Amino acid sequence: MSCQKKLFDGKVVLITGSSSGIGRATALTFAGLGAKVVITARNDIKLDEVVQSAQLISESNDNILKVKADLNVRQDIEILINKTISTFGKLDVLVNNAGIVGITDIEDKDMEKTFNNIMNTNVGSIVRLCHLAVPHLKKTKGNIVSVSSVASTKPHSLFFGYCMAKSCVDMLTKCLAIDLGNSGIRVNTVNPAVIRTNIFKAGFNFSEEETQRNIYRDCEQTYPLQRPGEPEEVAETIAFLASDKASFISGTTLEVDGGSMWTSRGANPNNNS
Template sequence: MSVNYDFTGKVVLVTGSSSGIGAATALLFAQSGANVVVTGRNADGVRKVAKQCTDESPKQLKPLEVVGDLTNESDCDRLIHSTVQKFGKLDVLVNNVGIAIRTDVYKQDFYENYKNLMQTNLNSVVYLTHKCVEHLAKTNGNIINISSNVSHMSAGNSVSAYNMSKAALDMFTKCMAAELGPKRIRVNSVNPGIVMSNFVTRMGVPEAIVHKIHDAIGAKYPVGRSGEGRDIANTVAYLASDTAAGFMTGSIVVADGGHLAANLSFEGESQQVLSQLK
């Protein structure tokens, strides 16, 4: 049985929504009647997702399209200004933007990679949240941060900086839930397991190997498969719904197909596949 949400009249901003989880999330909100803001660095991707949102919106609502880099504060400011200027308000902020860089602490470029990860995965979220509070307070809105189940894991396979960024994001989520509660702004996090998207290919991993990684890990998941963007979008929509999740804030919601529950590690089959890259 599918769950239908009604976000008619709501304004939803989804960062990193030109592909992957962000695109699936923007589409689900559009299908649920919301006015959606589609944003990312890839103009073609933004345009493609926005068209799909319009086509599948019950009233063919046209999303706001904003191309920008959220590690740039002026682009963040432009994104927020454009959203409020067009729609007059903001109800839901989905901080989905993120990158992954495989890097080892003993390598020459580790610290530069670490800074780039933190700038995208944490600092941009902090800045955007900071700037959106005044608007979300007016609508008793809410924030959903897209983290990762690796925030609960240590790893020795060149992803320590990424894991750290997501652990910090989880703590930011909980702190903001407590701090923004008096303003009636709810803040939650969704922590996916491995999800089929172009996220890993952007790390320089060939697509064929990405599929092998997903197949290898998904076969070990208790649900019998790796995740899809729609799986995470459904979790985001649940948390964004005041009717369904109005009593939830500060929650770290793991949606990982049983990855953590089964004590699975990236050091097994996936590491054998990744070793082909070294």
């Protein structure tokens, strides 16, 4: 066992959507930095894999708590916060990472169902979680990091639902930074561009492999760094914003995007050239 003090020793960090992708990488990053980590999502099998991986990294199995929860179910969100507090006694960092994508075509008759689902999962659940978490974050002078997207400021054709949802996350962050600053709570977002995860499998007309191949090829052709990002690169940025190293940063939306914000367009799933 290492005696060296780690950045998040004694801190309690809750990461939504930690069964895969960016959330999984973030859970493992915080576990490696000494935190007590709450791992939560809907898929039990995937959650168990992340819990086992986190326990291998963490100094104690007791530092890892799994809570199966659907963030679209109000009661699940209450249980998530209550279990965190009853197990670890406090909350220092809330990472609002869970999110979904989906095509929203304004002329599609089923568009509203997809739109409502995106807004509820990507925005409504964050508002509810923050509402329940803030009293606990006030006690620890903790902070909130939400996972937004470059799509919050860069419009994408057929993705108005997702783009709108991420705009909401940015604005919520800025407003809460103002409201909660005098309680010592910082509130920030990371805004990734395309990151290599399974998120693109949902809601596209292509096969999973085809969609990912097209999107990643587009990144290689259009991003200044000529590649998509990796989940660990976002996780490290989240950990930075959540740490005391970022003690004077609040209300910030920080791009993790390989420079892609400064190119004329983002990655395009229709690029099969």
